[in-house]
Amino acid sequence: MSWLSPPEWQAVVLSLKVAGLATACALPPGIGVAYLLARGRFVGHGLLNGLVHLPLILPPVVTGYLLLLGFAPNGPLGAALARIGIALAFNWKGAALAAGVMAFPLMVRAIRLAIEAVDPRLEAAASTLGASRVWVFATVTLPLIVPGIIAGAITAFAKAMGEFGATITFVSNIPGQTQTLPLAIYSQLQVPGGEGSAAKLVVISITLALGALLVSEALAKRIAARIAGRDA
Amino acid sequence: MLEIALKHQFAGFALDLALNAPGGITALFGHSGAGKSTVVNAVSGLLRPDHGRIAVDGEVLLDTQAGIALPPHRRRIGYVFQEARLFPHLDMRANLTYGARFAPPGPGVIGFDRAVEMLGLGALLDRRPGALSGGEAARVALGRALLSKPRMLLMDEPLAALDGARKAEILPYFETLRDEVKLPILYVSHAPAEVARLASSVALLEDGHLRAFGPARDVLADPGAAGGFGGRAAGALISGRVAAQEHDGLARIETAGGAIYLEAPGMAMGTDLRLQIHGADVTLALVQPEQVSALNILRVTVLEVGAPDGPSVFVKLALGEERLLARLTTRSVAALGLRAGLECHAMIKAVSLAS
Numbered sequence: 099m100s101w102l103s104p105p106e107w108q109a110v111v112l113s114l115k116v117a118g119l120a121t122a123c124a125l126p127p128g129i130g131v132a133y134l135l136a137r138g139r140f141v142g143h144g145l146l147n148g149l150v151h152l153p154l155i156l157p158p159v160v161t162g163y164l165l166l167l168g169f170a171p172n173g174p175l176g177a178a179l180a181r182i183g184i185a186l187a188f189n190w191k192g193a194a195l196a197a198g199v200m201a202f203p204l205m206v207r208a209i210r211l212a213i214e215a216v217d218p219r220l221e222a223a224a225s226t227l228g229a230s231r232v233w234v235f236a237t238v239t240l241p242l243i244v245p246g247i248i249a250g251a252i253t254a255f256a257k258a259m260g261e262f263g264a265t266i267t268f269v270s271n272i273p274g275q276t277q278t279l280p281l282a283i284y285s286q287l288q289v290p291g292g293e294g295s296a297a298k299l300v301v302i303s304i305t306l307a308l309g310a311l312l313v314s315e316a317l318a319k320r321i322a323a324r325i326a327g328r329d330a
Numbered sequence: 331m332l333e334i335a336l337k338h339q340f341a342g343f344a345l346d347l348a349l350n351a352p353g354g355i356t357a358l359f360g361h362s363g364a365g366k367s368t369v370v371n372a373v374s375g376l377l378r379p380d381h382g383r384i385a386v387d388g389e390v391l392l393d394t395q396a397g398i399a400l401p402p403h404r405r406r407i408g409y410v411f412q413e414a415r416l417f418p419h420l421d422m423r424a425n426l427t428y429g430a431r432f433a434p435p436g437p438g439v440i441g442f443d444r445a446v447e448m449l450g451l452g453a454l455l456d457r458r459p460g461a462l463s464g465g466e467a468a469r470v471a472l473g474r475a476l477l478s479k480p481r482m483l484l485m486d487e488p489l490a491a492l493d494g495a496r497k498a499e500i501l502p503y504f505e506t507l508r509d510e511v512k513l514p515i516l517y518v519s520h521a522p523a524e525v526a527r528l529a530s531s532v533a534l535l536e537d538g539h540l541r542a543f544g545p546a547r548d549v550l551a552d553p554g555a556a557g558g559f560g561g562r563a564a565g566a567l568i569s570g571r572v573a574a575q576e577h578d579g580l581a582r583i584e585t586a587g588g589a590i591y592l593e594a595p596g597m598a599m600g601t602d603l604r605l606q607i608h609g610a611d612v613t614l615a616l617v618q619p620e621q622v623s624a625l626n627i628l629r630v631t632v633l634e635v636g637a638p639d640g641p642s643v644f645v646k647l648a649l650g651e652e653r654l655l656a657r658l659t660t661r662s663v664a665a666l667g668l669r670a671g672l673e674c675h676a677m678i679k680a681v682s683l684a685s
Contacts (some may be wrong), residue, residue, distance in 0.1 A: 159458075185580065219413070219415055220417060223417075226374050226475075227475070228403050228433055228478055229403055233432070240418060244418055324419065
């Protein structure tokens with residue numbers, strides 16, 4: 099990787115780290131919320147659905163600003179987190195939070211679709227065989243939605259890799275700290291003679307996104323065949 | 331003993347019934363929309379009825395007045411659905427053993443090896459649901475329910491999705507369950523032949539109400555209930571034993587009311603049979619018929635002339651200790667002057683082997 103300068107290399111690694119953490123942290127609540135939206139019947143269902151989708155429809159700058167209000171060291175959530183030793187403002191964990199929040203609706207949508215495609219009659223059959231709701235979810239629903247979870251995770255990862263507006267608003271553009279690939283590309287385009295560097299980062303962006311997509315497609319196809327009861 | 335008392339209101343449909351099913355196979359018979367599935371779903375816990383009480387062997391599963399409603403997974407009631415509902419992501423071995431991990435320790439109604447042997451599943455264990463025929467899937471579904479150590483089984487038209495040959499392949503397994511495993515079964519069906527073959531008790535459902543309930547023999551010989559099975563399909567059950575295979579290929583079956591001849595190829599001497607004689611296949615004569623082709627002519631006594639249903643009427647007959655049902659026209663009943671106590675001759679055109 100000698101063709102990448104250390105700062106460029108740093109941006110790539112940081113992006114992978116940020117998107118990885120964002121995806122990993124968003125996955126458990128993403129599955130939970132998707133399950134609630136797909137199977138739950140409760141007051142506030144519409145409200146939850148709206149809240150989840152908010153980052154998708156709000157201008158990213160607005161989302162970033164709201165995160166800043168909430169998670170700045172003197173913000174309500176930021177102060178609480180600071181007390182347990184977690185600081186999010188202006189560091190890579192904050193970038194992961196911004197990316198995770200922005201990617202969350204995409205992840206939930208993919209997983210929710212997968213849950214809705216699971217035949218509830220299979221879940222009913224499992225319950226008559228003695229499985230409680232938690233067991234039904236763990237042994238029937240969850241294995242059957244693995245392709246949807248993979249699709250959701252990859253989409254979320256790709257979105258997190260490309261997040262720009264909320265990130266730059268919330269944690270600024272600090273090389274080595276919060277300067278992810280898109281922020282680095284943007285910065286390079288602001289300086290004279292930076293086009294070459296930007297082009298390299300663009301190529302890496304495209305390669306990573308495409309690679310993730312291909313891997314997820316192949317994986318999901320394999321798993322879908324398995325859980326459809328065919329040998330793969 | 332399964333005690334059921336239910337009241338449930340759907341849009342445009344009300345279910346209101348109470349029955350105490352003894353052991354054996356209790357058939358829940360009725361046309362679609364009669365409420366059969368609602369009853370089994372309430373027993374399984376998949377449906378919560380408006381009002382009701384359900385108890386198995388004295389243990390209360392549901393009592394809406396007392397605020398008791400066990401969730402399905404705590405009822406230990408095996409459910410064999412019309413579609414097999416096998417888990418597509420698991421192979422057959424994992425499907426079969428799925429319920430065992432949730433069941434209490436100790437032996438269940440049947441062990442794994444015995445279930446595999448009884449249902450002929452040995453060759454299927456490593457297969458996946460996508461590679462099974464309908465009959466194979468039905469057998470695995472039955473094994474899966476049995477291996478969850480249930481205290482009773484619910485079967486919701488388990489054969490309805492199968493063709494004739496597959497049905498014939500599965501039915502003997504149900505008989506084995508009834509006679510050897512002795513697991514109480516609530517069996518939903520709208521096929522009179524299945525009911526005649528399997529049921530120890532029959533509950534006849536009509537528009538959410540119980541039209542008749544009792545031992546299969548009594549209900550199937552009840553002129554008041556016969557209409558509920560459909561005119562042609564109604565018919566009483568009698569027991570018989572193969573007494574001889576005769577030289578012309580007919581078997582002589584001894585019954586409480588005399589010998590009956592029928593084709594029963596391959597039936598060994600001494601085999602006990604359950605025969606069904608459809609009411610439409612019975613003709614009555616006041617004098618001993620002569621020079622007729624009917625082979626089986628039995629002396630019977632009229633017990634009861636049922637209420638007419640259009641031009642036809644069911645007549646209940648005593649054949650020794652057994653009961654027969656004849657479907658006649660009201661015109662013939664009037665012409666012959668049929669009334670309770672009258673002795674006559676029943677010509678039986680066809681006898682079907684119920685099992």
